Amino acid sequence: MKKHPQNEEVKSIYQEPPSEQLQSIISLYTQGQLQQALSESNQMLEQFPNSVVLYNISGASNAGLMQFDAAIDSYKQALKIKSDYAEAYYNMSVALNDKGDPEAAIESYKQAINIKPDYAEAYNNMGNILKDQGDLEAAIESYKQAINIKPDYVAAYNNMGNILKDQGDLEAAIDSYKQAINIKPDYAEAYSNLGVAFIGVGNRDNALLNLKKSHELIRGKDPVNSFHKSFLTISKAKIDHDIDQFKYLADSGYEVEKFQALSELYRDVSLEIDWSGKEIQQLSIKHRKLLKETYNRTINVLEAPELADGALSDTLERGKITKDYFKHDHGLTYIDNFLMPSALNSVRKFLLGSTIWFDIKIGGYLGAYLKEGLACPLLLQIADELRINFPEIFKYHQLKQLWAYKYDSRAYKDDNGLTGIKAHADQAAVNVNFWITPATANLNPESGGLIVYNTPAPLEWDFKAYNYNNSEEKIVKYLENGSHEKSIVPYNENRVVIFNSNLIHETDRFEFKEGYENRRINVTMLFGRREG
Secondary structure (H helix, E strand, O other): OOOOOOOHHHHHHHOOOOHHHHHHHHHHHHOOOHHHHHHHHHHHHHHOOOOHHHHHHHHHHHHHOOOHHHHHHHHHHHHHHOOOOHHHHHHHHHHHHHHOOHHHHHHHHHHHHHHOOOOHHHHHHHHHHHHHOOOHHHHHHHHHHHHHHOOOOHHHHHHHHHHHHHOOOHHHHHHHHHHHHHHOOOOHHHHHHHHHHHHHOOOHHHHHHHHHHHHHHHHOOOOOOOOOHHHHEEEHHHHHHHHHHHHHHHHOOOOHHHHHHHHHHHHHHHHHOOOOOOOEEEOOHHHHHHHOOOOOOOOOOOOOOOOOOOOEOOOOOHHHHHHHHHHOOOOEEEEOOOEOHHHHHHHHHHHHHOOOOOEEOOOOOEEEEHHHOOOOHHHHHHHHHHHHHOHHHHOOOOEEEEEEEEOOOOOOOOOOOOOOOOOEOOOOOEEEEEEOOOHHHEOOOOOOOEEEEEEEOOOOOOHHHHOOOOHHHHHHHHHHOOOOOEEEEOOOOOOEEEEEOOEEEEEOOOOEOOOHHHOOEEEEEEEOOOOO
């Protein structure tokens, strides 16, 4: 959301509130207090019913709260009052795309550009949608327009790099990311993307250096965006996890007094929060001050170095595994004793002891990502060894993304809302999913793993297709019209599932023992671009 110009003519025609009143609401919005910003803007609209700025703030606040229909209505109200309000068209485009209507979003961006031909941000965002739709050449042209208008537009350089990377032109992608960083040296996303591009050209050292820089910028002592929603929101599952992790670190001898004190502080905060409302809640200013520079920050990261003797098990039957993969209609197999014991133990220790679990998911599970502390030499070594050992499966596909998820052992008990990952497909060619929690933690050896449906997702479905408000219903209906065949891979420690990323899959129901070290943890690696 951008602040609308506040000159006397605008105030006179559109009945805008005094600047100091508007600034108060805008400050609430920029500080992440979206519900309060929404409430105050709606109250002020009763006094200033023709304020396009207030409707714009109301729309942006609704969009931030994922109330997209209400956001779109607010922007339309602003446009009824001021039909040439380019920013309202721009913000409405964002809401339309987030809602799941990319075509309408593109049309809205075009309206903004018609009003404001030098609207670089609109060209950039339109490029992002065109990229998601697979129209890479049109996306590149849109980014070029943005850069022509605004030569120091770092986001456009970064996005251009992403397309070049997807097209396999990694050296050009690297140059584009470097251009963005030269303009904006604290541009975390460009460092992250540059790191992944260096993985693609086989330069693991530079990859780790750039991913570490991204991590420091996002989660270090002085984060580039201290008002990012991950610093402002919390859930019961998240705070319970952090308390357990701090206790684990103290019990393991890591800065004992510090982590004991943190576990007690977080417990006290949890007792003060009313958890009866939404699963993911806004942290109050009081609690943000109490947690200070510890909440969703990197305060402990363990090492997971490369192993000289290799990471993958030396007992893997490569020929049989490859043959089994291609026996499946679309490509799928699973392997036990995937990693060498030393590699498994190192990965497990790294994921238990590193405070990198920042992403709070609906359903109670938590995510850790390559750009925010998950990057380590051992995981990149595992990815390389997979490609080397199984060339027929991985072909020319490079590691594209890597994440880990950690689940609450109370999931599926007493309808508490805690679950695993819903049905989806990933935007890649090959998916690798392996589990590291000890088998003794799994209370039901017949389940707890992965369900992979023998039904590829439509190629036109992008990442957002699995995250719209109606996505679950849409996917269930699609699966009902599919083959009805599925592979159920039960959980097992050190088991890996390798499959075609087009296949729709979801976490199977799981029952694990309670206790921090018993939490189910999976690591996911994505290789290459999605193919038909």
